[in-house]
Amino acid sequence: MTATEISRRTLLRTAALGVAGATLGLGAAGRAFAAKDLTVGVVYVGARDDFGWNQAHAVAIKALKDVPGVKVVEEENVPETDAVSKSMESMINLDGAGLILATSFGYYKPFVVDLAKKYPDVEFRHAAPLWNKATDPKNAGSYFGYLNQAHYVDGVAAGLSTKTNKLGFVAAKPIASVLSNINSFMLGARSVNPKATVQVIFTGDWSLPVREAESANALVDAGCDVITCHVDGPKVVIETAEKRGVKSCGHNASQAPLAPKGFITGAEYKWITIYKGYATDLAAGKPLPNFEAGGYEHDYVQNTPFGAGASPEGQKAALAAIEGLKAGKPIYVGPLKDNKTGKVVIGKTYGNLDPYLDQMDYLLEGVVGSTT
Amino acid sequence: MSDAPLATEAPRDVIHSAPPRAAESDFAVRLRANSEYVVIPLLALAIAAGLFAIFLLALGKSPADFIFYVWRGGFGTSFSLQNTLQRSAPLILTALAVAIPARIGLIMIGGEGALVLGGFASAALAIPMLGHVPPIPTLIVMGLFAMAVGGFWVGIAGYLRYARGVNETISSLLLTYIGIAIMNFFVEGALRDLTDPNKPSTKPLGKAYMIGTIPGTEVHWGLVFGLALCVGLYFLMSRTTFGFAARVTGGNFRAALAQGLPVGRLIVACSAIAGACAGLAGFFEVAAIQGRANASLAAGYGFTGILVSFLARHNPLVIPVVAILFGGLVASGGLIQRRMDLPDATVLVLQGLIFVVLLTSETLYGRFPIFKPRGERDRT
Numbered sequence: 035m036t037a038t039e040i041s042r043r044t045l046l047r048t049a050a051l052g053v054a055g056a057t058l059g060l061g062a063a064g065r066a067f068a069a070k071d072l073t074v075g076v077v078y079v080g081a082r083d084d085f086g087w088n089q090a091h092a093v094a095i096k097a098l099k100d101v102p103g104v105k106v107v108e109e110e111n112v113p114e115t116d117a118v119s120k121s122m123e124s125m126i127n128l129d130g131a132g133l134i135l136a137t138s139f140g141y142y143k144p145f146v147v148d149l150a151k152k153y154p155d156v157e158f159r160h161a162a163p164l165w166n167k168a169t170d171p172k173n174a175g176s177y178f179g180y181l182n183q184a185h186y187v188d189g190v191a192a193g194l195s196t197k198t199n200k201l202g203f204v205a206a207k208p209i210a211s212v213l214s215n216i217n218s219f220m221l222g223a224r225s226v227n228p229k230a231t232v233q234v235i236f237t238g239d240w241s242l243p244v245r246e247a248e249s250a251n252a253l254v255d256a257g258c259d260v261i262t263c264h265v266d267g268p269k270v271v272i273e274t275a276e277k278r279g280v281k282s283c284g285h286n287a288s289q290a291p292l293a294p295k296g297f298i299t300g301a302e303y304k305w306i307t308i309y310k311g312y313a314t315d316l317a318a319g320k321p322l323p324n325f326e327a328g329g330y331e332h333d334y335v336q337n338t339p340f341g342a343g344a345s346p347e348g349q350k351a352a353l354a355a356i357e358g359l360k361a362g363k364p365i366y367v368g369p370l371k372d373n374k375t376g377k378v379v380i381g382k383t384y385g386n387l388d389p390y391l392d393q394m395d396y397l398l399e400g401v402v403g404s405t406t
Numbered sequence: 407m408s409d410a411p412l413a414t415e416a417p418r419d420v421i422h423s424a425p426p427r428a429a430e431s432d433f434a435v436r437l438r439a440n441s442e443y444v445v446i447p448l449l450a451l452a453i454a455a456g457l458f459a460i461f462l463l464a465l466g467k468s469p470a471d472f473i474f475y476v477w478r479g480g481f482g483t484s485f486s487l488q489n490t491l492q493r494s495a496p497l498i499l500t501a502l503a504v505a506i507p508a509r510i511g512l513i514m515i516g517g518e519g520a521l522v523l524g525g526f527a528s529a530a531l532a533i534p535m536l537g538h539v540p541p542i543p544t545l546i547v548m549g550l551f552a553m554a555v556g557g558f559w560v561g562i563a564g565y566l567r568y569a570r571g572v573n574e575t576i577s578s579l580l581l582t583y584i585g586i587a588i589m590n591f592f593v594e595g596a597l598r599d600l601t602d603p604n605k606p607s608t609k610p611l612g613k614a615y616m617i618g619t620i621p622g623t624e625v626h627w628g629l630v631f632g633l634a635l636c637v638g639l640y641f642l643m644s645r646t647t648f649g650f651a652a653r654v655t656g657g658n659f660r661a662a663l664a665q666g667l668p669v670g671r672l673i674v675a676c677s678a679i680a681g682a683c684a685g686l687a688g689f690f691e692v693a694a695i696q697g698r699a700n701a702s703l704a705a706g707y708g709f710t711g712i713l714v715s716f717l718a719r720h721n722p723l724v725i726p727v728v729a730i731l732f733g734g735l736v737a738s739g740g741l742i743q744r745r746m747d748l749p750d751a752t753v754l755v756l757q758g759l760i761f762v763v764l765l766t767s768e769t770l771y772g773r774f775p776i777f778k779p780r781g782e783r784d785r786t
Binding site: 107112117121140209 | 452478486487489492493502562587590594604606610691695696697700701702706736737740741743744749750
């Protein structure tokens with residue numbers, strides 16, 4: 035129990051003194067606590083056990099709790115409205131949080147930016163590459179994992195585990211990060227199996243379980259024997275693939291338990307690397323980095339341990355691909371053409387973290403499907 | 407054990423407990439009859455609180471802690487109170503979007519769609535005006551346009567009800583999904599701000615074109631407009647011929663037709679007022695909170711508003727009280743998650759219990775002689 039926790043007496047006092055008394059008395063206690071230890075406040079947009087984006091963060095947060103001197107407070111299902119400002123503010127005012135981790139894309143503008151200006155003593159970090167050095171407050175910042183590197187590894191393993199050479203991809207919206215995952219998956223598969231193609235279906239939104247199941251079924255009907263996805267909760271896609279007797283690759287968090295027969299591997303974030311870094315920096319009194327982004331070369335992403343669906347040669351090639359990525363071997367080796375007009379869209383070879391790739395609005399040759 | 411939010415209703419309780427005089431004045435008769443509408447909901451809330459306490463005990467958590475955190479997270483500090491008021495602002499407007507059609511006998515649940523479309527329309531209308539028209543006229547035009555679009559949207563459901571006999575509950579719900587799809591279509595297509603490659607949104611309004619907060623607080627102006635509309639619409643529905651005609655239509659549709667009341671126009675008008683309220687909520691989401699239109703507009707306020715309106719028995723004057731109670735529960739939900747290690751759904755369980763018990767308590771009205779005036783007059 036901490037100073038801010040309830041006791042019968044505080045309850046009575048709060049009731050007796052009313053609003054003003056509570057603000058002064060308990061607010062001060064909360065601040066005093068913050069000076070001694072680090073309280074980290076975490077907000078999630080969905081459930082912590084969604085087998086997807088939120089779970090990937092929650093798993094890392096669980097590990098962060100084991101770091102001495104760190105206390106974590108978490109809130110799930112916080113929508114991207116002023117509700118998130120109020121949740122974060124409540125963590126600062128009532129829990130004495132010194133570091134806020136805002137894990138959903140839409141939290142940043144205007145909510146994180148405005149709150150960082152309002153609370154200059156609190157550090158805010160947001161999980162998307164949005165922090166702008168010129169305009170945004172110095173106590174805010176971004177961290178991001180280039181998951182497309184892990185999708186590339188998925189592609190390598192899938193390319194050597196498929197029999198039909200047709201791979202299926204269920205995607206939410208045709209935005210840059212999703213397109214990069216699809217293209218990387220295809221390039222990974224083609225790096226070991228030039229005959230492989232990736233067929234993509236866009237569902238149109240982040241969480242449409244029924245349409246995700248329909249899309250997965252349609253891809254299996256079209257002859258795909260490996261299915262992967264980029265949607266908020268990959269559970270439905272992976273389960274549908276398993277039910278249809280085809281193989282699958284995961285996304286965001288580990289879905290291995292959902293597909294004991296067909297799981298190959300999956301693209302996962304490794305947020306704990308970043309979170310532990312923040313905690314050690316704050317404990318040492320060092321300023322936090324404002325912008326952190328990377329993939330395998332920074333240990334920010336990982337692949338799920340191989341499942342029963344992964345062929346031995348696929349596993350070998352995937353492990354080799356991981357070593358290559360750690361050494362900075364590029365995924366996008368130009369020239370590469372788009373799949374619509376045959377125009378060269380990637381003229382030269384780009385490094386894996388090159389900002390040019392963040393503007394991607396095309397599918398490459400080898401992907402079947404359209405962004406519109 | 408009573409539930410902390412009950413405290414907000416305490417003043418009413420005091421009024422009711424004043425003993426009626428022996429020779430009952432007209433005022434005392436009214437007091438007697440109306441106190442039924444206070445005592446029964448309070449009783450229902452107490453029962454719901456009791457059931458919820460059992461639920462918490464079954465989970466091994468302390469109900470006393472829960473009450474403390476609801477108080478502290480929702481009302482107990484100036485920050486908490488503003489948090490509660492801020493969260494209740496859109497709920498007041500979306501609850502009105504249910505309450506007004508309910509008076510004319512319609513169960514309209516399309517507030518979410520009107521909110522989203524109204525908010526989107528105002529953001530879209532603002533784009534060509536930014537930098538050319540000063541902020542105040544821009545905001546006024548935006549607000550009016552949001553109300554017009556929201557009103558048109560729910561008005562469709564009202565018209566279909568009258569002209570084609572389409573069930574308004576179903577059609578307004580389906581129109582919500584169409585409304586959200588229309589917004590997504592434009593936000594991801596023609597009106598998308600291309601400088602943001604990852605979250606499809608319209609162009610931002612910019613700080614100069616945002617509505618500020620009520621001076622001295624962090625609560626936006628939507629709360630004031632919501633409260634004003636509650637009072638205004640209460641008078642419209644209770645003290646005008648329009649409201650009387652609407653209530654007659656709600657009470658007995660055939661009788662209203664036989665009386666020659668303009669039933670069709672009344673239904674469409676009530677639906678349009680409802681949509682306008684929700685559209686205004688959308689405008690405030692855009693102009694006070696988000697600063698642009700995107701998928702975050704569909705945050706479920708329209709659906710929570712249904713609950714609020716039902717709990718307020720569709721009475722515009724009671725809606726703010728219930729909305730603030732709900733805002734407080736939601737505001738404290740975060741603290742409860744964090745401190746008691748309870749899942750996010752805990753507050754939903756409490757809301758559900760309140761809803762079920764309150765609906766069940768409907769059956770109690772008119773069954774207690776104590777609320778009947780002395781003599782045989784029946785004023786209910």
